[in-house]
Amino acid sequence: MTIRVAVLGAAGRMGATTCAAVEAADGLELVARLDVGDDIAALAGTADVAVDFTVPDATEANVHALLDAGVHAVVGTTGWDDDALARVREHAAGTPGVGVMIAPNFALSAVLAMRFAELAAPLFASVEVVEMHHPRKVDAPSGTAIHTARGVAAARAAAGAPAMPDATESDPRGARGADYDGVHVHAVRLDGLVAHEQIFLSNPGELLTIRTDSFDRSSFMPGVLLAVRGVARHPGLSVGLDAYLDL
Amino acid sequence: MTIRVAVLGAAGRMGATTCAAVEAADGLELVARLDVGDDIAALAGTADVAVDFTVPDATEANVHALLDAGVHAVVGTTGWDDDALARVREHAAGTPGVGVMIAPNFALSAVLAMRFAELAAPLFASVEVVEMHHPRKVDAPSGTAIHTARGVAAARAAAGAPAMPDATESDPRGARGADYDGVHVHAVRLDGLVAHEQIFLSNPGELLTIRTDSFDRSSFMPGVLLAVRGVARHPGLSVGLDAYLDL
């Protein structure tokens, strides 16, 4: 059965890319392109799923309107804090059968890399993260790298893994990078790159490297389509695409 | 409580490395080093776990003797076929509470790389495997690479993933490598290397690379120790170290 899809923020770059991906996908039909001022309530009964790539100021109100309309929501807009998530979780609890997926990153390779790093982390003596991005990025390290490091640290703590060995005594200029919960994170800036991350996990005699390269925003589309196809089977609020992956 | 460990094939290279690793490990005690002609039955009551790094001709008899003695077995010796595994499985069913782990590869990074590749494979448009080994290796590709490719192919088939795109029309010298169940495998031979594998998984706009490097035989020890510590909790026959990893 065809899934009817609406796109909110359809005129933006991510929204337009999503519209094209939905139109090209088997089993999906693009039924509405909405932008600022368009009426979300009108989607009730005409769209099964709505994808939100709007702006931080608008996205929470959009999700509440979609819940009221009984339309499943897939959200890639950033800017969600714990309070906003809690409000959506409560609202969703009152509208049984409607699913909401809010994902900070739809790139499957990035989502899997983080999850695999967490799974593997307790089994290795050392884990470090190197992220590489274009030089127009104003913050270092990337949110994804911080999220990866914290996931690694939490998994190691839960498993009782010991602290990582590090005999560094002299590092006058800070070459060892940033420390997030005991996991070192390094940020590289290179003109021409987009978004890349390497996670190194080692034991005596062996090295496991998990690397993810995102070359352009089309890399988000397989993850968006996976969420669109899965959201009806996951009522209530889900945060992070890995909630739909059986890992 | 300390786990008492015996090593079979203690004079061989892997056996000697195992003895050293057991002696250095917290919570383990090396209680016996056995070689050809030594009496396995005498381990009953004196050893909790025996590690077998002997030879293909001896290993199955060793495991049956360990089951008779009520000693858990961790086996790294190669040469097991389906019939031999079936005989051990049946024997183990008659000795409840005794565990047997037979693993073709104890390198955690290699075991995890294979498992992660299987988990990720259905989510990507293309998957290929490049293995790199020392040039004294007589077979190509490596058993691990074939195992990886077949696991990837089976996971894709189970999920209904389509065939991978490949428009190659002209390849006069076979640069596209070997095809195992639709997954291409490439074997590189480089003097100075040991055992390495790269698995590439891609979608439009993104690439996930899982790479494992084994530099020397010490790389097997974390996996051997993990099996020694876990075998008592897994009665019956287990094949492959991933059976003890919650992935």
Add this chain to the structure above:
Amino acid sequence: MTIRVAVLGAAGRMGATTCAAVEAADGLELVARLDVGDDIAALAGTADVAVDFTVPDATEANVHALLDAGVHAVVGTTGWDDDALARVREHAAGTPGVGVMIAPNFALSAVLAMRFAELAAPLFASVEVVEMHHPRKVDAPSGTAIHTARGVAAARAAAGAPAMPDATESDPRGARGADYDGVHVHAVRLDGLVAHEQIFLSNPGELLTIRTDSFDRSSFMPGVLLAVRGVARHPGLSVGLDAYLDL
């Protein structure tokens, strides 16, 4: 002094990208955009350098016309054979002071990777090449990979390097890939990639890896601009961008 640049094939994808790059570059001025039917002779005295990204059927005639007009030529169009190069070389000898650069690849990272591989090849026991491209490519391996392998083989032969070690006895499905002059070449096809190459050089205990990634056609522009700025200093025919790099 500003260099006046004309672009032939200006309406094509590479031509349009070149026009934009010239307009954005310091010290260069775009003075003409030519396409099929436009008069090259008219460039005499008005353009210093012409960049040709046209089609194989037209490019040789364009270069002869540019030589007649006294305009330096930078050519990225493919399809040149030895006879055509010989005719241009002879014509250029009769028009002293005019330079012609014909380059099969303007991506600096690819040009440098090939050159570095040649320089290093005699110093290593083993060298192999793995190229990775999008799966719409109809030929395997890539021309760049063949060129790399042949350069490596020639450099080793000139230095008297021994054959590479390889004990492979069993390779039933061709995992060892293609053999070009004794150098193994492997072709990987991955949806979402563009043009990538890894060259592995190893000795006992060490591995040198040279990797080049081209993400899109903008990667050719630094090389095109380098050629535009250098062609006046290199009269006569030069083939391959490395002729302008002091390596």
Add this chain to the structure above:
Amino acid sequence: MTIRVAVLGAAGRMGATTCAAVEAADGLELVARLDVGDDIAALAGTADVAVDFTVPDATEANVHALLDAGVHAVVGTTGWDDDALARVREHAAGTPGVGVMIAPNFALSAVLAMRFAELAAPLFASVEVVEMHHPRKVDAPSGTAIHTARGVAAARAAAGAPAMPDATESDPRGARGADYDGVHVHAVRLDGLVAHEQIFLSNPGELLTIRTDSFDRSSFMPGVLLAVRGVARHPGLSVGLDAYLDL
């Protein structure tokens, strides 16, 4: 003609590895193994080349004694400063025909990686260095990484290359690593590794990666043998193995 080789510090780890490598090499004969207290003057007329892997306190005196004895010297001992090098240079000027090679690193892959990075650096918009070592290392970053960064910076300055783009405004924990002459250097510490370095060079649309992996001290031997074979053809003091490579 066979080259007669003496090894100073023959009982140390590097010295013993050198003795074995000389004995296994074509065209070389090991004629003396010297340790503390042995008489260097006695090598006059019996050895052509001496390899010094002793200790920082002894190496300079050894080299002066070798110059007096007319024996070519290949030195891998660390601890040389500019004054000591100046004294050797002056002494060597007075003993024509005798060569001295003092190299901080004999791993060919590391030497070539540094040289290639210098050659390529002016042609790219961005260059960064990531080194990876075992966690028992007390200083960060490695001397090789600092040397690489400074070579890159000097090459860019000489060519008039602009500063690298970097819009970082927020980096609260120092993820951007160390800055050496404008080149960022990152130090990763991983249990099980030995000595590894990645140099990233990028332009819009392309990335060149030069990676060197040293797995164990045998990686120094091809460079030591190259120096032993070349030192007679290079009278006077040479510093750095790249002086013998035509790059």
